[in-house]
Amino acid sequence: MTAPKAKTHPAANRAWRRRRMKLFQSILRPPDKLTVTECAERYRQLSREASAEPGRFRCGRTPYLREIMDAFCDPAVEVVVWMKPAQVGGTTALENVALYFIVHDPMSMLLMQPSIEMAMAWAEDRLETMIRDTPRLGKVVAPSRSRDAGSRKLKKRYAGGVITITGANSPRSLRSRSVPIVLMDERDAYPFSAGKEGDPGKLAWKRAQTFPYRKRGDISTPLIKGASPTEAEYEKSDQRRYHVPCPHCEHPQVLRWEQLHWEKIPVAEATEADRARPGMIEHNGKLHLTETAAYTCEECGVAIDEHEKPGMLAAGAWVARHPNRAIRGYHLNALYSPFDGARWAKLLEEWLNAQGDPSLLQVFYNTVLAQTWEERGDRLDATTLAMRRELYAAEVPAGVGVLTAAVDVQDDRLELLVVGWGRGEEAWIVAHHKIWGDPQGDSVWKRLDILRKKLWRHESGAMLRIQAMCVDTGAHTDRCYDWIKPRQGQGVWGVKGDRNRGKALLIKPGKAKRRGIRLLIVGTHTAKTKLFGRLRLEPERDKDKRILPGKPGYIHIPLAQDDGAGDDFLMQFENEKLVTRKVSGQLVRQYIQTGPNEAIDLMVYNTAALHTLGDAVRGHLGQWVDRVNADGKGRAVKTIIDRAVAIRDAVDDAAARFAERLARDAEASEEVTDGADAASDPELEAGDDEKGADDTPPDPAPAPALTPRRPRKKKRRRGGGGWISGL
Numbered sequence: 001m002t003a004p005k006a007k008t009h010p011a012a013n014r015a016w017r018r019r020r021m022k023l024f025q026s027i028l029r030p031p032d033k034l035t036v037t038e039c040a041e042r043y044r045q046l047s048r049e050a051s052a053e054p055g056r057f058r059c060g061r062t063p064y065l066r067e068i069m070d071a072f073c074d075p076a077v078e079v080v081v082w083m084k085p086a087q088v089g090g091t092t093a094l095e096n097v098a099l100y101f102i103v104h105d106p107m108s109m110l111l112m113q114p115s116i117e118m119a120m121a122w123a124e125d126r127l128e129t130m131i132r133d134t135p136r137l138g139k140v141v142a143p144s145r146s147r148d149a150g151s152r153k154l155k156k157r158y159a160g161g162v163i164t165i166t167g168a169n170s171p172r173s174l175r176s177r178s179v180p181i182v183l184m185d186e187r188d189a190y191p192f193s194a195g196k197e198g199d200p201g202k203l204a205w206k207r208a209q210t211f212p213y214r215k216r217g218d219i220s221t222p223l224i225k226g227a228s229p230t231e232a233e234y235e236k237s238d239q240r241r242y243h244v245p246c247p248h249c250e251h252p253q254v255l256r257w258e259q260l261h262w263e264k265i266p267v268a269e270a271t272e273a274d275r276a277r278p279g280m281i282e283h284n285g286k287l288h289l290t291e292t293a294a295y296t297c298e299e300c301g302v303a304i305d306e307h308e309k310p311g312m313l314a315a316g317a318w319v320a321r322h323p324n325r326a327i328r329g330y331h332l333n334a335l336y337s338p339f340d341g342a343r344w345a346k347l348l349e350e351w352l353n354a355q356g357d358p359s360l361l362q363v364f365y366n367t368v369l370a371q372t373w374e375e376r377g378d379r380l381d382a383t384t385l386a387m388r389r390e391l392y393a394a395e396v397p398a399g400v401g402v403l404t405a406a407v408d409v410q411d412d413r414l415e416l417l418v419v420g421w422g423r424g425e426e427a428w429i430v431a432h433h434k435i436w437g438d439p440q441g442d443s444v445w446k447r448l449d450i451l452r453k454k455l456w457r458h459e460s461g462a463m464l465r466i467q468a469m470c471v472d473t474g475a476h477t478d479r480c481y482d483w484i485k486p487r488q489g490q491g492v493w494g495v496k497g498d499r500n501r502g503k504a505l506l507i508k509p510g511k512a513k514r515r516g517i518r519l520l521i522v523g524t525h526t527a528k529t530k531l532f533g534r535l536r537l538e539p540e541r542d543k544d545k546r547i548l549p550g551k552p553g554y555i556h557i558p559l560a561q562d563d564g565a566g567d568d569f570l571m572q573f574e575n576e577k578l579v580t581r582k583v584s585g586q587l588v589r590q591y592i593q594t595g596p597n598e599a600i601d602l603m604v605y606n607t608a609a610l611h612t613l614g615d616a617v618r619g620h621l622g623q624w625v626d627r628v629n630a631d632g633k634g635r636a637v638k639t640i641i642d643r644a645v646a647i648r649d650a651v652d653d654a655a656a657r658f659a660e661r662l663a664r665d666a667e668a669s670e671e672v673t674d675g676a677d678a679a680s681d682p683e684l685e686a687g688d689d690e691k692g693a694d695d696t697p698p699d700p701a702p703a704p705a706l707t708p709r710r711p712r713k714k715k716r717r718r719g720g721g722g723w724i725s726g727l
Contacts, residue, residue, distance in 0.1 A: 036069040039104045040096035043136040047129035051092070052339065061310070061338045062089045064242050067318050071328050072097050072215055073105070079327045081218045081233040085334040085370040087342040094185055094219055095130055098163060101181055103136050106160025109181040110204055112174075114189040116167035122185070123153045123165045131156075168200035180211035188223040188230050201229060225372035226579055237322075237329025242336060244316035247308045251299035252317075255335040257369060261303070262348060263292040279345055281352045288352055293344040295335070306344055313338065334368040342368075379577045380535055382570045388539060389559050390547050394459035396420055397428050397556070399549040401624030402617055403456060405469040406605035407448065408598045409476050412436065414444050415564075416451055417602035418466065421610055423622040424552025427534075430456065432564025432602075439476045445483045452492075460632020467617075468609040470495045472601060473519065481517045488518070493612055495605055497524040501588060505530070506611040520608060527604040528576065528591055535573065555603075572599035 034042065037059050044057035059066050071080045084090040094111075101107045113119040131137050140158045154165045166174065168190040182204050184190075190200050201218070208214040220230040243252040265274050265287040274280070279291035294303040304312075313336060334342045347368055354360035362373040396403070400420030408415045414435040420428040433451060437444035455463040473480040473494045484494045494517050498507075503523030537554050539547040547556070560566040575595035610618055617624065 034100075034104055036073050036096055036100045037066045039100045040069070043103060043134055044096060044099060044130075045133040045135070046092070047133045049129050050126055052341075057092070057096070060314075063313050064316065064318070064332060064336060065089050065093050068330050069093050069096055069100075072217060073100065075213075077328045078214060079216045079218075079233070079237075080330075081230060081237050081327060082220075082330045082332075083222050083230055083234050083370050084219060084330075084332055085221065085337075086367040087334060087339050088332055088337045090219055090221075091126070091185075094183060094217070095126060097183060097217065098127075099130070099134070099137060101161070102158050102163065103140055106158060107181050108161035108179040109163045109183060110174075110179045110207070111163060111165045111183045112168050112185065112187075112190075112200065112204060113165065114167065114186055114191075115169050118186075119154060119165045119167045127156070127163075127165070128153070174200055174203050174207070178207045178210060180208055180214045182208050182215070183217045183219075185219055187218050187220040188228050189220075190229075199229075221366050222370060222372040223366055225374040228372045231372050233327065234329045234331060236325070237327035238325040239321040240318040240328070240330050241321070242316050242330075242332055243319050244312040244336075246297040246299060246302070247304060247311060248302045249297060249300040251297060252319075253298050255295065255333065256298075257333070257335065257351075259296045259298055260293055260335070260344060260348065261296050262294070263289040265289070279349065281349060283352050283355060288348070290345045290348045290352070293348045295344065309336075310338060331370060333370045380532060380573045382567070382574050385535065385557060385570045385573060386567065388547065389557050391559055392428070392459075394457060396430055396456050396458045396464055397549070398459040398629060399423070399426060399625060400428055400430070400458065400464070401621050401626075401628050402610070402613065403430065403464050403466045404606050404609035404613075405452065405466045406602045406609060407469065407471040408601050408605075409439050409472055409474070409480060410598070411475070412438070414439060414448055415598050415602060416448065417564075417599075417606060418456070419603070419606040421618075421621055422549070422625050425610070425618070425621065426549065426552055426554050426556075427606075428556040429558055429565060432561060432569060434563055439479055445479075448483075452487075458628055458632050460629045462628050462632035464628065467491055468612045469493065470520065470522075470605040470609045470612070472497075472605060473517075485516055491612075493520050493609070494518075495520045495522050495608060497522050497601075497604075499524055499591075501525050501590075506608050520612065522604065522608045524604055525591065527607050528600065531600070531603050531607065532578070569599050572596050576600055 040057050041059060046054045046057055048054040053061075068080070068082055071077045082090065082093075098109060098111065101109055111119075111122075113122050131141050141156050156163045164179070168174075168184075168187075184201055184204070187201055192199070205216055208216065218230055218233055222228045222231050225231070241254045243254055245252050267282065267285055267287060270287045274287055274289075277289055277291070279289055281288045281290060294305055296303055318330065334347060335344065350364055350368065354364045365371045365373045397420065399422040401423075402421045403418060404421065405416060405418045408417075414437075416431070416433040416435065417429065418431040420430045422428070435444045435447050435451075437447075439445075452466055452469060455465060458464050468491045470493050471480055471484055473484075473496055480494060484492055496519050498521050500523075503521075503526060505523050505526045507521035507523070534553045534555050537551065539554055539556075540551050542548055549556070557570070558565055572595070575597045576591050576593050578589055579592050
């Protein structure tokens with residue numbers, strides 16, 4: 001006999017039916033439609049290893065992230081570009097986007113890092129910790145075990161898709177993936193080409209073109225101007241900036257570095273109390289108190305303190321400059337960052353410490369201002385060079401010890417530039433000549449030879465010769481060889497430029513090549529970098545603003561000459577620009593010619609000519625200057641002595657001639673006296689009486705005759721030829 005079933009209480013039955021109905025409803029009801037921000041705030045847990053503020057993610061401190069993240073779930077937006085600095089939550093935003101497409105709207109994703117090594121580091125340090133600390137994500141994606149291979153860590157499967165983390169330098173992984181979501185982190189650091197297949201960013205985006213619903217995100221700190229794909233994409237976008245209201249006048253504005261102000265005290269007026277204040281940095285003759293940094297409203301001019309920034313961020317909004325463009329672009333700098341490491345005082349300290357150091361300034365521009373870096377002085381300014389012209393005291397100034405020359409061969413002329421070198425390779429442009437004529441003829445080369453053999457007068461009086469000459473053989477090569485070959489032993493060299501980076505300034509010649517010419521190879525990139533750096537040096541001036549010699553490496557520029565060194569000569573220094581290009585996956589600096597550049601080439605080859613003289617000359621230029629000036633002074637002393645001797649000899653000659661004339665006058669007087677004595681004889685008196693006496697009184701006694709001095713023999717002093725004239 002079976003026992004009767006126990007009756008269930010009606011209330012329990014009703015409760016069970018309600019639970020069953022809720023279960024069915026939860027299964028049949030579609031999931032809540034969440035944005036990326038709402039999904040992150042609901043599920044995301046920030047890891048202690050990867051975040052300065054671990055725990056539940058909240059967008060309240062960084063309200064500017066909300067629109068950027070939500071753009072990835074906007075059906076009307078396909079491409080999102082963000083030029084970002086450091087310390088604004090950019091990496092966290094990228095992780096939240098990945099979380100959204102895993103747990104809420106599952107789709108396959110390709111997340112690109114600059115290299116495979118960085119991809120592995122991101123997978124281990126960011127994705128694995130996010131899976132571990134975010135329960136919702138841990139239920140969908142299992143964390144990797146320690147014995148899992150690297151390929152397992154770079155690929156995570158979940159219901160509805162797979163996320164692949166790869167490096168931009170891996171063409172194989174890019175070619176074999178077709179995904180609707182492409183996320184590119186730090187795109188500016190990608191190589192120029194993935195192998196031989198082109199831009200990795202464009203290659204990856206091609207794999208998403210078959211999907212009707214696709215997204216691409218470029219989130220990167222910009223690096224080099226002209227080589228930044230992130231900046232190029234941002235220029236095509238609607239260019240959104242985050243406007244925040246002033247807490248005093250409510251005027252909306254973009255935070256700009258130029259509006260940050262702080263207290264400055266001249267060092268001469270600073271007290272001990274000022275020096276003891278926190279955040280004090282001495283720079284450029286002033287004490288900068290970084291802790292007084294405040295933002296000045298561009299409308300009302302009232303100073304805004306750091307503690308007012310959270311309220312400004314909460315009330316801010318993104319404003320598009322070109323709202324009709326399809327690409328969504330965002331730009332933000334570190335002045336908006338609410339984190340302690342990006343306080344205005346710390347950013348100001350970083351700015352002051354970077355002054356004078358281009359490498360630190362580039363880091364500041366990239367990671368704080370979120371701007372691309374362009375080298376200051378990439379192109380020389382001819383006007384600035386013209387303002388540094390000088391009037392030399394002589395054809396060759398006193399600071400010069402060695403002369404070199406360079407020749408550039410053109411189709412209608414030869415151009416010669418003579419440069420003098422002094423201590424520390426301080427240089428003076430001595431002469432610039434344009435020898436017009438056909439280089440295939442003999443006339444221009446004969447005139448060049450005359451200038452090569454010319455003696456140049458030094459300020460000290462010495463006469464200098466050109467000790468080394470480099471001739472560019474890139475044009476009219478055979479004719480250049482014909483002229484160079486018989487003069488190779490006289491310091492004349494044929495040269496050829498090599499534009500490759502990393503080449504030495506001067507490469508020793510090998511065996512004799514065609515026609516017996518041993519060409520010198522000049523590393524023009526190295527030489528131009530050295531030249532442009534020296535042309536940017538500021539001169540030392542006296543109280544009257546006259547340029548003083550003695551600054552190592554400085555290049556002195558003369559006034560315009562009759563046939564050269566004019567304004568067109570200086571303008572040529574503007575015709576090469578240093579730009580950044582990606583070559584074989586690496587960012588490199590290259591010189592790009594934008595016009596005639598003979599002046600640059602002539603200075604480069606003069607530098608090479610100096611190097612041909614070896615360390616015996618180049619390493620001891622100061623001694624050569626001293627010897628030239630000493631030789632010139634010796635010449636000057638010899639000239640004075642020679643003139644004194646010549647004057648003395650002339651005086652002696654005049655005295656001798658005067659004595660001879662006096663002797664002749666004395667002899668004539670003696671003859672007259674003899675005639676008078678004969679007239680006083682008695683026999684003659686009788687005759688005289690007969691003829692009549694002469695009543696003329698006798699002449700006075702003549703003056704004693706002077707003994708004439710014997711002319712001295714002229715003595716010749718030895719020396720005086722000088723050592724330099726024989727060079």
